[in-house]
Amino acid sequence: MPPRIEELAEHINTNTQKVSQYLESHSLPQPSFDEDGPVDLQINSQEVDNARREAINNCYELLDLLQGPKALVRPVANATSAQAIHRYDIPAKVPLGREISFKDLAEKCGLHEPDLRRIIRFAITYHRLFQEKRDGFVSHSATSRWLAENPVAMDGVGLIHDTFYRSFAWTVDALQQFDDQEPNQTGFCLAHNTDEGLFSYLASRPEDAKRFGGAMKSFTADIPGNSPSFLINGYPWESLGPATVVDVGGSQAQIAIMLAEAFPKLNLIVMDLPDVLRHAQVPEHLSNRIQLHGHDFFEKQSTVADVYFFRWIFHDWPDKYMIKILRQLVPVLRPGARIIVNDSICPGPNTVPYDVERTIRGVDMVMLSLHNSREREKGEWEPLFKAADPRFGALKFYHPQGASLSIIESIWQA
Ligand SMILES: C[S@@+](CC[C@H](N)C(=O)[O-])C[C@H]1O[C@@H](n2cnc3c(N)ncnc32)[C@H](O)[C@@H]1O
Structure with missing residues (x-):
């Protein structure tokens, strides 16, 4: 057997060639950081995409091995530059297809030039956001152009x-300070100097709520594993016939719109907090099949439906709150009513490819910091349904290949 680093390099070479040859044979552009570089590689072959992902996972391992153990605890986890780029809306201030001097850009942003310069140079180095092809002048990279647009x-x-x-x-300060692990005893609360949980904080801040809804749309559209196509193709929606589906916590109706487009027999009711729904825009041709209802899911549900759908909801809440949300449905559940959940299943250690595990452990830490909640392992789901009410039927799990989110179904048995 060759040494591990040589083996990894060999795999990377083989798999990268598969990707490159696919792009060439389909007349697709090669990856590039340039302003006109592709934002999405457009690989439409499971085999080639697997090769791409294997190469990425091998690259992670090779990089870590070549850097050595001491370097692994020293990556600079510093988001100051990206934070500034968002707050000062810098991508929109850099002209497309041209360059701008640090001096002029600093003036447009209202920042001191030396600070703007270090913010941009960090972003170039760590995020490949922007380029400095000529000393002192900034132009777009593929990433910054994508953000500008x-x-x-x-x-x-x-x-x-x-x-x-x-x-x-x-x-960690929140962990030390609070014992109860409530949604309003988090890193988020300390950082924002509030005793409200994230969602009630957003309820009184429409601009922040709008940004949160926009981010949910982006995480759905721009992260391949979160694509709604997995939800659409990974569950037998067609077999439900002319069913009424309540999308509980359905945000700005983005998923309801896609389900309604794909399944013309479905009727959808999107429920969320009123301030969130205010930004929902339902296309005219779907307005007779998608309704918007302001509803707090900690209050009793009053709409009788065939399906209550929860996407990215339960991972936001500690167990007792998940139980409470489920219990609010009980008075309106008729025999055969379905609860369909679209959420991640947290894998056991080393049971899934490294990139998948890395992503979900990252989201799990976000859940801790924002809500004191977590990504649940497969065996943790059913006991919570049963604790809410034993009449929730045994769970059925669907795991569409390549999806970040699983589909979990329980049928009401009463
Ligand atoms: C992580 S987002 C998921 C949104 C959407 N389901 C999706 O998949 O994009 C959680 C959603 O729960 C909503 N939410 C939070 N607390 C709520 C409550 N008490 N009642 C109703 N909706 C709530 C938020 O406004 C937000 O839209």
């Missing part, structure tokens, strides 16, 4: 590098 992608950057990052910094 996509407001919801900027919402995602703001949520990650402002809200999350500030919350991370206070999370």
Whole structure:
């Protein structure tokens, strides 16, 4: 057997060639950081995408081995630069297809030039955001151009590098300070000097709530594993016939719109807090099949439906709150009513590819910092349904290949 680092390099070479040859044979552009570089590689082959992911996982391992153990505890987890880029809306201030001097850009942003310069140079080095092809002049990279043209992608950057990052910094203090692990005893609360949990904090801050909703759209559209196509193709929606589906905590109706487009027999009712729904825009041709209802899911549900759908809801809440949300449904559940959940299943250690485990452990830490909640392992789900009410039927799990989120179904048995 060759040494591990040589073996990894060999795999990387083989798999990278598969990707490159696929791009060439389909006349697709090769990856590049340049302003006109592709934002998405557009690989439409499971085999080639597997090769791409294997190469990425091998690269992670090779990089860590070549850097050595001491380097592994020293990556600079600093989001200050990306935070500033969001707050000062810098991508929109850099002209497309041209360069701008640090001096002029600093003036446009209202920042001191030396600070703007170090913020941008960090972003170039750590995020490949922007380029400095000529000393002292900034132009776009593929990433910064994508941000300049996509407001919801900027919402995602703001949520990650402002809200999350500030919350991370206070999370251990929250663990030390509070014992009860309530949603209003978090790193988020200490960082934002509030005793409200994230969602009630957002309820009285419409601009922040709008940004949160935009970020959810971006995390759905721009992270391949979160694509709604897994939800659409991974569950037998067609077999439900002309069913009424309540999308509980359905945000700005983005998933309801996709389900309604894909399944013309479904009727959807999107429920969320009124301030969130205010930003929902239902296309005219779907307005007779998608309704919006302001509803707090900690209050009794009053709408009788065939399906109550929860996407990215339960991972936001500690167990006793998940139980409470489920119990609010009980008075309206008819025999055969379905609860369908679309959430991550936290894997056991080393049971899934490294990139998958890395992502979910990252989100799990976000849940700790924001809500004192967590990504649950497979065996943790059913006991919580049964604790809410024993009439929730045994859970059925669907795991569409390549999806970050599983689909979990329980049928009401009364
Ligand atoms: C992580 S987001 C998921 C949104 C959406 N389901 C999706 O998949 O994009 C959680 C959602 O729960 C909503 N939410 C939080 N607390 C709520 C409550 N008490 N009642 C109703 N909705 C709530 C939030 O406004 C937000 O839209």
